[in-house]
Amino acid sequence: MNHPIDLLALDWANPMVRKYLHVYPEISSTVSEMWHADKWLKEVDLDDLSPMWANWEQAPHRHFYIKELAQLRNGDYVIPMRWVIVEGKEHAEVHRVHYSSNTDVFTIVAGSEAASVRNEYELIPATELHWNFLDLEATGRSFNFAGIIPSWASCMPHPTRQLAKGRPAFMLRIMPWCDDVSGNRSKQFNPHTNIYTANANLPHQKHSQEYFVRFCSTSPHASSLEQFEALAEDFRKWKPAYDCLLEQEILFQIHPHVLPADNPQQAESSSCAGLGSNFNCRYDKTGGSKDEKETDEGYDSLFKPGPSRTPRETIMIIKEQIWTACLGVQETVDAIQTRTGVKDKIAQHWMEKLVTMARERRNTHVDNIATRDPRLNDRSLVGEAREALKMQLKHEIQSELYSWVLTQPVERADLRPGDHFNVLLQVHGLDPHQDSPCELLHTFLLGEDKYIWHDTNTKWNKKKDEIFATRLQSSSIDGLSLPPLRSRYLLQYKNSLIGRHFKALQQLTVFHLDDDLCNPDLFNLWKASGELGALLWYPEIRNVTQYIADVEILTNNVLDLWSVFDPARIITKFKLHVLPHILNDIQRFGPAIIFSTEVFECWNAVFRLCSVLSNHLAPSHDIATTAGDMERFKHQVSGGWWKAEDNWVQGGRSVRDFLKHNRPLQRRLGWTDGNKVKPGTVKLLAKKHQLPSDFESAIREPFNSGGIDTGTIDSDRLQGKALLSCKYVISRSGDVCRSGSWVFVKSSMSQIVLAGRISKILLPSDQDPLTSPNGAVIVVEHFNVDTEKHARLDMPLLTRAGNVLLVPPHDVLFIFNAQHDCLAQQCKTVEEPVRQERHTTACRQPVVTHANDDHYIINTHALHNAHLIRETLPRSLTEPKTLFADRRGLHDRMAAGLRITGPAKRAKAKEKAKETRARKKDEAAQRRMTVQDDLEGLADNEAI
Template sequence: MQNNTRRQYDELYATPAVPLRIPNQPLEFNLRQAHFRPILLDEDMNGVSNADFEDLMMQELDSLKAGSEDDFMARNAEALRREIEILELQHLEAEFEDLLHANGEDEDIINQHFTGVPVTHDYAPYGNKTPVNSFQIRAVSPAITRIPLEDLCFNHEALERRIGTKIIFHENCREYPVQIPNKFRQVDNGEDLFTVWVPVWADDVSGARSKQYQKHLNVYTANANLPGQLLQQEYFVRFVSTSPHAGALEQLKVVVNHVKSTHREPVRTYNADTQRPCAFRLNVPDGPADNPQQAEESSHIGHHGNYFCRCCHVGGTSEEKECPDGYHSFYTPGRPRNVEEIRSCVLAQIRLSTYGIASRVEALQTSTGTKDKIAQHWIDILIQKAREAQAASPSRDVDEISTELLIWLREQTNEPYNPLLDLPFFDPSQDTLVEILHTILLGDAKYTWYELHHKWTAVQQDIFTIRLQGTNLDGLRVPPIRAAYMMQYRNGLIGKHFKTLMQTMIFHIHDIVTPDQFVLVRALGELGPMLWLPVIDNMEEYLADLQIFIDNLLDAFASIDPTKILIKLKLHVLQHIIQDIRRRGPAVRFSTEVFECFNAIFRLCSVLSNHQAPSRDIAAKFADLDRVKHILSGGYWFDESQSAWVRAGKDVQRILRNTPIIQRHLGWAPPPFWIPGQIKATAQKKQAKLAALTGEQAMLIGAANPASIPLDSATSLVGCVSSQ
């Protein structure tokens, strides 16, 4: 019987060979049928199919069991089963080894592919006899393979239903079974559930167009799932809230609560692509803002502290920073902060405040760089209450007073600190990304510009102004240069001015600056284009070059004024932009320029409000504006009268696509549309006025004047010719 079995296997293994794909998934052992069921669909491999082995083994075992009347025959059946498995394994291992050696693989790679796989597993090779819809056996590989989402056909539940048994994970993947099925299946009502990432921007804005500053704290957001080029359009910015009284963190607390609620009750909507109802939940990927606002969101003491970086623990006392090792530490990212550490430090400060000693709280804040704005409000109250309680009962135990005050605090609020510290999937210290508008243009470029002009004489200023005004703008995407204005208001320039100077200064300063200043301007000019790059083709090469340019800029500043490295946060924080780009892509994607531009729309809403309840009136105007955007964009809404999802008709949707003035008002830039073979004239500059003609000169060229209009010095040759 065994010889017959081997002969049948020899016939099966005579199948023509095809390239074998290296498998990398664990197997599942089925004790009832004594073979291994596969757990994933995959391409065919070489040899016979799993179904062939199954049929052959079951035929042999059934024939033995049919005539077995005692334990002796049962033991023979079990021995045959083991021998069949060993034959399968030996053949696959030999074929696997021959193929790998034929492809130039060495023995270490062969052993690596079989690491962790029990020797009794079924490694049946696959060939052209395998049915297309059969399940394949995959082995274990320590390598990590990334599979695009669109290539996946089945989820975990569908796979188990198709193979008819439970999937067993490898011991190296033991954390995955507890995450299956996805917990959000309990709240999605059987509909598609999406995750929408919404960065939250917050800052103070003036509500007036005059120089009188009417402070409003605003919160905006956008849909970060959109392509990067759309994120730079005002059309996709969404107003969240504003208040002249409530601070940014107070408003963000409501935002955080709303984000958390979408994880319990997702927002139901309609998918225009699939034409099916769906739902989504919100997550906050980052907090774009200027550096002071990001420090507040990170519960950080700010750039005036000894530990002035919100992202890491670089810094210390003056003696520690000025020593060689301390100074060098500012050229590299320090030990990173994290949200758990920040929350623990804030709670420790609250606990210390219940003993009534303010100096201890201040010492902890100074030594860690952690200072929470909301917690500070309660800390001041607790210190005062602790002192009053101790003065009223000097013999009372301070620990008892501390416990009593903590109980009182719990009755007042359940979150006496920054709400962002409890936001899921968000770490304020690492997710407040380095922002290039305020860090580069209004930081490093501004420092460089000041280093140049504050020592220039009037003659040098005039020379630079003339050269700058004569700049050739071909290839530059900057507004027309107003050199005289920029020099006159050289201490009050804004971002667009510094963007122009950063790209053009290097060509106009060759004989009016020192060699060190020239090196500084060159380093800044090399760094700028790298940070405004919209697409990164090779991430590792790009980051290596970017690191060199950042180091060059820091070295150039240090050669002119070494103290700037220690006191200017916007120089050190450049070291953290490397990691931010690695995590989130090009720096221009998380720039705040589009939010700053959106402030103009807010300002108009404020000016045109009723000024009785400005925040409510402004919110109502933005709600109307978003409603118009939704309708014109073809968005759906639920009509209760029809019990169906509806949207505007085609003619209404064409208004946005075919009306440029509405596109400009809503801040939408349509994609360029080119017709093959179309010819378009290049843009021409506006024609300047020419010299005027007298009446006699006009008559010489045959200019007619039927209306008897007087031809004097105001009549030009072009005007006369045009009238013909």
Template sequence: MQLFNKDWGPFPHKTVRRHENCIHTANFSLQMCFIVALDDMPRQRFSDSQMQFILWVMSEIGGRNVPSLRALRKFQEKLALQFGTRTIEQRSELGNVFYTNDIRATLAMDAANPQMANHFVVYPVLCPARITNSWETRHWLELPLDFLTPMVRNGAQLYYVNELALLDLGDFVLPYMWCTWKGTLSAMCRRCKFCPHWNVCYTNACLPGALLNQEYFVRFFSTSQHAGAAEQLAPLKEQILSTHEEPYPCYHAGLQRSCKFRIVMQSLPADNPQQSEHCSHTTGARANMYCRRCLNTRALPEDDDLTDWYSSHFKPGIPRTLDETRASVQRQIDFACQNLPQEVKAEQKSSGVNDPIVSEWINRILDKAKEITKAAKLDPQNPDLPHTPDELTEHLTKWLAEQPGDHVSPLLASSGMDPHKHTPIEILHTVLLGLSKYIWHTLYTSWKPEQEQLFATRLQATDISGLTIPPIRAQYVAQYRGALIGKHFKTLTQTMVFHLHDLCSPELFTLVKACGEFSAVRLPLVYQLPSSRQQKTDLHTLINNVLDAYGDVDPLRILDKVKLHLLLHVPDDLVEFGPPVRSIMEIFESFNAVFRLCSVLSNHLAPSRDIALTIADMDRLKHIVSGGYWLDRDGNPMRASENVMCLLEDYPILQRHLGWGALQKAVPGASATRSQLSHLFSWSPQKHQMLQGTETLSWIKGKHVVACSGDVCKIGAFIFFSDISKTTLRIGRIMEIYCPHKSKSLSPFVLVTAYTVANERHPEFGMPILMQPQVGLQLLLPEHIHFIVNVQHDCRRSSGCAPTGTWQVRQERIASTRTVPVIVHKDTECYLINTHAFHNAARLRSALPCHLTAPTPVKEDRQDWHRKLAGRAGNTLKRKKAQTQAKRKVTAGNKKANREAAARERAEEVIEEDEAVSSVSSGHETESAGRGSGVGPRRAPARRGRAIRQAEDELSLSEDGQDADAVQSDKDYAPPPTKKRRRG
């Protein structure tokens, strides 16, 4: 018997047969109903990846008839057709493509809904007096905000929806809709609360670097919106040092036995301000002692000899030591206990040491000194209070010793490391968001709009094969040129040198070229120890080239930006920490997404606790499904069952959500073919003599082939390959890939065009030049391909490449009628090997002759060059000093004029008031005389005299050219006499 369940229509149903009877079950309909509701919740959105993961969990925990994501989407499309809702492709008159939902069908559905028809309101209304029904405001809230007014004007100020605004009460809000409330224009806002957090995360340095670049291996220690990084590092230090006193027990899964371990902190990767805080270093753009690694200073020398002082910024200074920093911190504490705040500031300024923990305790000590000094003045006979400076120092020192906890940064205590040496120079914030960002700012601020558009057009024509970067969005880079992030600067650093001809000065072009050469060399994943000395020498040359070239563009830039000076310390980190890419912060920046979700889903009553518990649960899950061991109550190791441990290996969806990826490289020699059978063909007997005997086979054109390095090489890519003897490397370009159809025994063939490398570098780019010989095509096997290389067209030498072509813009994944200009290369045989490319940089330098890749100094005589830069910098400093003095003089003159006008105005007001009082008093002169009182008539002259004397004093003070505040702060200023004159 078959029963039709009408309660769950229109959701699909399934039937199951038991013996000879056909019995309907409503489970599938019920599940589909709830799954569709779950997917269509307006306040709980799920991506396709998340929905696929939910459906997979439901099926794995025993759910029956759980639909797949594809079945869910097909049913939703069918449901949309049944209800008449249509999504229509539209093309505007300007050629833009977009999609719309039929408004007629949507309104018809509202009218057909019995829950809405009786309360159908046509016009949106906000009651000016009161609101009695929810639909009066609900309709406005549910309208798409794009249909409403996005901006209002209040005087000269413009306010936009979804733009941060500050209320008069001091709260930050996001206005999302403008409305009329009580007859006035108002905004409906969402309140914003900004809760900054300091996160402490770490990775296990005993793991390979390829694993540490995965989110799965990032570990979380703590976070807080109240406690700073130094405060959170204190318990971390205690836990680390405790393992040295008593090693921590664990079970070694590889050795299958119990063991103990001790923790050693290798380095402190962070952004530059945070690393300065780790070093107890003064942070700030204008700090004299600006470097956390050495003792270089911005302070001008007293003998006005700028050459040696300026040259000192182009080389590492005297290294900072942990003992000197501790001594400076102790001197600051001693000065604070002596109640000498000015001496504390002088010590911080002269040494560049400003520990965050010590600064807090110094403030407490100074506040305590004020409190005790005030109490001692009120009670001079109290023997328990200090009454002399020595007694005050002793009292404050004893009070500080009685306070619990550490009084200095935990990294300055016995932590087993020197923060000055163990804060490696970080690539993301120092190079990409430092050097590259500064150069990019100098470029685009000097361009006109047409130059920006020309650069964007050239940038879009870049060949990105062999760069391992996402497709370039040149218009986005040009439009948001001042808000780019690390991935954009990674693209610009490798490619923008090819597009700057006629767009910048020769000095700036030299700087861009030096930046690209340095960035490509400092990124290798492996440094060979036998050649490490030569690599370190080359790195010194490249860094010197960057700084010397930047000095030619702006001599004062190295004084303003500490990140430029920090580049000088990169060679010292090679042996200490390995390649700089191992200390990169990108993986920790990526982990912020996990932390952010944990923070958002917390109730914010105890956010640090909630986040720590949540991430601990995540780590526990990762440990269980990874087959990790844990100890039971009796100390015996145990692990999950085989079925649980197979989850991570058998289900890639679980791997992706846990941030783990197996170290699987593309198989060298593998290839991918095109799916359409129309690409099938057969060899002709006369074509390609090397393939005689394969005429009976069917061949299909391939899409890519995998090189020995694991690079995926597509058609048109430039590669380094070897001949049959595999003795020499040559460079060529893949023209075609031929794969045998339905034959696994025969290897694919690659058709390449061989090029030769010129013996000389390009005179302007300094890169190797490719020349195509007059020979035919060459067939290769995939195992002959070594690696891919990026090659760019030399548009500067061809002098014919211009944006004369057009390209049809794709919108919504289809071609629109809008077009944009594109570069058309005139001479297709002008190519340069891109030595600024990060990918395969070490392989490229080993494949090419040394004289084509070795760095050459930008300035041969650096000492003489620095002398010239010092002269230019000195002139600039003198000019800026003169401008500052002139501005200060103008400001002082304006203040003087304002004081004189205010003094005259006060004197005139007093005279007018006295005249008014005199006129009133003259009417009562007879009565006052009869009483023998003359106070009324005599007050006016006295008051007028005081006002005139006050005005004369202020005028005489302003004539001296000094501000009253400046006089009060002058050490030589004498205090006024004891007898005080009353001033108005």
């Protein structure tokens, strides 16, 4: 194990990381990070947030701590309770304090105005603070805190101030991830349980880079909960580090914030019985037997969150199971687990031992005539008295075994987290039930999308596979941030797809399905799934209330359409029931992509190489050592500081700059510097591809028939100059836009946003693309956005306007994806030669040729820039619509049908299982007879 607190100490001392650390929660109208969301803002205990603030821009750097008396510049007194960021500035949430000079008494002002998220404190700029508690105390005055809560008065000065001894003190919140991973690169599974972690105080753009993933522990033997126990030792522990931004030593703590993982691991982390149990939800107590789920109430409950589970209740149930196991009746323990859905992996180890020990002792003291209690040998003891004695002996055994388990491994007064049950259930500030959010990769892509894809393609033959593959390959992927489509490969291995394949299908499939490939119910599911997916991949949320309402409508639509297509699917597939919980997860943690696990899954490739190249004698130790060496190397070449003897030092300039100027090393360490992309930048084509042209031949002649809107472009300055072609332009959103890209542009003069397709990117030969990028001219074919949506796809339509826009680079807002309406325009399929390795071959394959270039569809299923598309287009074109007004009535009708088909299917399955058991029994008997005949024949041969 490499301890996370030691790893995160490197973040403070790394100049490439420290500048991105966000140490205080932030009140913002736009939610794009975890520190904007409800858990960080409203739920985290005040003592678990960074306790101090100082004005580092002005000396002296007085340290102000929460729950300490402080004086403002105007002479008023306050007690800061929390530090927050508001509009980019540091603020303090305070209690106003009244000071009476006559009695020298401080009292909290009652009814002070509430101006904070918590609605308890007043919000003031932190720079208004002037004197801290120690400064006031240094004046020699005595303080009488008669009206201040005694617990505060007794804590002045703040305990952390005394511990820090002049050093700044901060808090970091982390995201530990755990899963089982194969240590082999081959198909042979070599199971390891791994824990990685990420610093939640970093922006989510950084979380998508492998550079910021930290390896914590691995073991082929220790379970995830055992490893979490070791991880929990680092929580709430002060650790010194060097802050390269403040250029001084600091103290910091780490606290767990969220537990991203796949569903089976999150069930284990929550001590849930798992996906196959009756009560399989880690969030709530929804569930029951199949008969119970087929009732009207039971079926409807699956479509919404139920009563929440709590760690306290879960611990009580685990203790009840351990106490029951001391009786030695496994069936009773199983009944509790079935009834509650609680099954703890650590407690299970002790319960198996206790059941075995209880059975042995019950046999010795109750059942065995030779060794049982002498009172049971009294023949006069019969009836209820005899049964009462047996029960008394069993309870004595139960108490004796329970006392024994309390001594394992050391004697304590009660069952303990880590030793006897899941340590995560008692980690301060963590609720594994509610802090294990619905994860998009495993729940949506490999869940809901995978189910639709399977139900769609299983009905296809090879001819239909080829039709869909040809159509899919004709899709435009510009503006989707997808790798090149390999549609025939995708169809060849259609039952073995991974997340990136479903991400492509989710955005494109709906354009290529007709009645021959898909029935109406499935087609509606594809549409609803694409709409929901686009919203779930939002990187930022501008209007949380509207966004949550939209996601709720689309989630309900998806689940209701599933109930129409297959009413039993939500009973058999847990991933559908868990979808409504994502609404609360987004409110508490921010956009769903923040707690996605793709980057951790990617880091598994690094782990596998460490495993393959380990010594294979002590592989876990060797892998951890290798990961530690990589962290050390990464820290040094990033310019990080470390302690040598009593001084903090860093490498020489050549070492510090090694990573910055070495692109191959950046790629291998998973580092990307996004600051290098500047909006408005253009890049020229290579000289060998350049065909300089003048204004007339490049713009006037090709587009003269439709009219040219020059806008703010001075066309006179382009006359007589050679215009060079550019490869791309960077939009305001940071997108790389090329010729043929669909973009929204904003006129600098009229401030009107228009849609169009980039035709050319031109730069006058006398302009330098680096020093004068705005000298470029972007030629955009203008398309109108229709007021009506596509009748079948419910997406906005684009129609050629007939004119051309000339816009400067800084007017290009963002890229979007548009698809040709091939089904409506009846585009034809033709055979074309196949190019392989840059050569045209004699092989031919079908491709789609577009019949009309005047009509396109804005792809609102696209994940990239989905939030910008919806902010730009009229609400009427993107507003979600509820498909079923009477949802409860729909669910009741589906449940009524299930009460007929469900029991019939289960009876048939039971009968089939009975026949299978009988057949296997007959086959086993036949094999035994054959073996007996062979043995008898062998004996006869030996006798002869």
